[in-house]
Amino acid sequence: MSGVKLERIVKTYGDVEVVHGINLEVDEKEFVVLVGPSGCGKSTTLRMIAGLEEISTGKLTIDGAVVNRVAPKDRDVAMVFQNYALYPHLNVAENIAFGLRIRKEPKENIKKIVDEVAQTLGLTPYLERRPADLSGGQRQRVAMGRAIVRRPKVFLFDEPLSNLDAKLRTQMRAEIKRLHKRLGVTSIYVTHDQVEAMTLADRIVVMQDGNIEQIGTPMDLFLNPANAFVAGFLGSPPMNQIRATLATGASGPVAQIGNQQLPLPTLPALADANGQEIIVGVRPEFADIAVADTPDQIHINLDLVETLGSEALLHASLGDDSFVLRTGTLGKMEMLDNVTGFTIKPELIKIFDGTTGVAVAGQVQRA
Amino acid sequence: MSTSIDKSEHAQADDYLNAPQGRVAKVIEHLKRDWQIYLMLLPTVIWLIVFLYKPMYGLQVAFKDYSVFRGVAGSPWIGFEHFETLFSNDQFIRAIKNTFIISFYTLLIGFPMPIFLALMFNEVINQTFKKTAQTIVYLPHFISSVIIAGIVIAGFSPSSGVVNTFITYLGFEPIYFLTKPEWFRPIFIGSTIWQEAGFQSIVYLAAIAGVSPTLYESAVVDGASRWQMMWKITLPSILPTILIMLIIRIGNLLEVSFEMIILLYQPATYETADVVNTFIYRQGLLGGQYDLAAAAGLFNAVVAFIMVMTANTISRRYSNTSIW
Known part of the structure; x- marks a missing residue:
């Protein structure tokens, strides 16, 4: 069981507490992504798992053994850093072999393993080159090769793709996913890029201000964010959040937005809560565009249409809040400039408490 | 508009x-x-x-038979006569030999010392100790060579010097260090290293500060000890700086610290202490033979030029690091 378990982990620098007693269990072979804005404590958490930062209080277990006081080298973890951390004076082969040489592996063994890993990562033609002579993507592969040769129990990735351009990032993302599938090593990956998180993770851990906001599969978090922060962080563009008041309409609860009423799902939590301030969460892709003659639409003021090819983003405002709609362009190009509002099925709407931002019970299901 | x-x-x-x-x-x-x-x-x-x-x-x-009264332009050309005189002079040959021996040992022991000091300072975790130690080793650089020579002379004095006091305490006869040719070079080389090693280590400390901390973190995760990190990361990372400093040192190799030699040597130790620059000083300034001294100085400069060119070429060829 080479899983990782964090129990009430706290990190303080002097009097400042930056990670506030987080709990997380990563199963064997699982790919978990820690995601959150800058300064949320995700990298600090990863560095505590690696042993590069001391754990102030709490218990860290790797493969069943408590490792709080165990040196990084004895934790059997390998880490890939944001800036690759390649040794500039060593060539690719020597960089990949560094960890093995430190551990005094026999030379023939080292060569065999390095060749195998280079083959896997497509680095064989570059083994004699220095890092300075490689492209960003190749450097990233070398950094991964250096982690792989160790055959560790756990891989730790600290924003490994953030220095790459968008195209290369997409390519490398797929390679990491493929590699994880093939090697099946428990992996913990830190990023601030929610697309990376969504595409790579078996489970995502969303962090904010040193706390875990929510843990779940990418689709869980996308469809049913635990609070307004998670809703605003995942998804591109993020979920629209409209301030409204809960009221009762002709056929059930509605959100009163100015003088408009948006029908809401019938949830037990909404009964007897008339007049309560709520935040209505609408995913830009879950709403359908409406034109002048569409019945039962919620009217919006269209500001701007961004055409992205197969789809378009419609930037608008609804009351005091901004509102974005995402729609396909096929056969709709003519009507995009004439959009006057949107319609949405009540069961696709998320509702958050207007004061705490916590999601009101109820699950959005989408096949 | x-x-x-x-x-x-x-x-x-x-x-x-x-x-x-x-x-x-x-x-x-x-x-x-x-x-x-x-x-x-x-x-x-x-x-x-x-x-x-x-x-x-x-x-x-x-290249002239120079006379102060005729001036530089008015003195007649005599070709390489001064160089012939110099190379037939045993004292000059001895000075060249001494220059090379002293320079070689100064380079051999004195050049690695600041690197070693910088590496050691980099390993010190206690900041108070580190700062105190750094101040102590930098200090001699700011003291005039005259004072340093005074300290050396006082320290090795046969009657009251701390070294001889210790030797006599152990029951041995005091040694007249500064009048014995065999002791001159170790004392001179030791005192120049003491004076300059600390200050020279600043350059290497700056180079070490430029090494990315993630290289060390990555090595820590890979299982490297502090010793291994020093050898396999720090030292190779500052190698370009070391090579540049080496080229500069080679260029200044024949300069020696001749003020220090003048302050420490005496006729009894000329045999091992007299270097080209002290020879030039005695011949030119004290003896008034400016033309002969200029020939010796020119020879010194040409050799230094060749050495620095060679060092730069070798460094560029083998490590891609060079001054020009």
Whole structure:
């Protein structure tokens, strides 16, 4: 069981507490992504798992053994850093072999393993080159090769793709996913890029201000964010959040937005809560565009249409809040400039408490 | 409004395209553009011209039978006669030999010492201890060579010196260190290292500070010990700095610290202490043989030039690091 378990982990620098007693269990072979804005404590958490930062209080277990006081080298973890951390004076082969040489592996063994890993990562033609002579993507592969040769129990990735351009990032993302599938090593990956998180993770851990906001599969978090922060962080563009008041309409609860009423799902939590301030969460892709003659639409003021090819983003405002709609362009190009509002099925709407931002019970299901 | 902007942009583009592209024109263009920077460079250039280039005019006395009364221009040419005299002079040959021996040992022991010190300082975790130790080793650099020589002379004094006090305490006879030729070189080399090693370590400490911390973190995760990190990361990372410093040191190799030698040596130790520069000092300034001294100085400079060129070429070929 080479899983990782964090129990009430706290990190303080002097009097400042930056990670506030987080709990997380990563199963064997699982790919978990820690995601959150800058300064949320995700990298600090990863560095505590690696042993590069001391754990102030709490218990860290790797493969069943408590490792709080165990040196990084004895934790059997390998880490890939944001800036690759390649040794500039060593060539690719020597960089990949560094960890093995430190551990005094026999030379023939080292060569065999390095060749195998280079083959896997497509680095064989570059083994004699220095890092300075490689492209960003190749450097990233070398950094991964250096982690792989160790055959560790756990891989730790600290924003490994953030220095790459968008195209290369997409390519490398797929390679990491493929590699994880093939090697099946428990992996913990830190990023601030929610697309990376969504595409790579078996489970995502969303962090904010040193706390875990929510843990779940990418689709869980996308469809049913635990609070307004998670809703605003995942998804591109993020979920629209409209301030409204809960009221009762002709056929059930509605959100009163100015003088408009948006029908809401019938949830037990909404009964007897008339007049309560709520935040209505609408995913830009879950709403359908409406034109002048569409019945039962919620009217919006269209500001701007961004055409992205197969789809378009419609930037608008609804009351005091901004509102974005995402729609396909096929056969709709003519009507995009004439959009006057949107319609949405009540069961696709998320509702958050207007004061705490916590999601009101109820699950959005989408096949 | 927009028309006028377009017009001025066009005008600028035309100016650029029509600008003369010769080397002189480029220099003038640079001077015009960055005149503030060149202005700041000016004092150093003037200093170089006045103190290093203008005196080169006097180098011709090495090939002349120079007389103060006839002047440099009026003295007759005598070709390589002074060089022949020098190379048939046992004292000069001895001075060359001593220069090379002292330089070689100073380089061999004195060059690695600041690197070693910087590596050690880098390993010290206790900041108070680190700062105190650094101040102590930097301090001798700021003391005049005369004071340093005074400290050395006092320290090795046969009657009251701390070294001889210790030797006599152990029951041995006191040693007259500064009058014994065999002791001169160790004392001289030791005192110059003591004076300069700490200060020279600053360059290497700065180079070490430039090494990315993630290289160490990555090595820690890979299982490297502090010793391994020092050998496999720190040292190779500062190697370009080490090579540049080595080239500079080789260029200054024949200079030795001749003020220090003059302060410490005496006729009894000439056998091991007299170097080319002290020879030039005695012949030229004390003996009034300016032409012979100029020939010796020119020889010294040519050898130094060849050495620095060779070191730079070797370094460029094997490590891609060079001064030019």
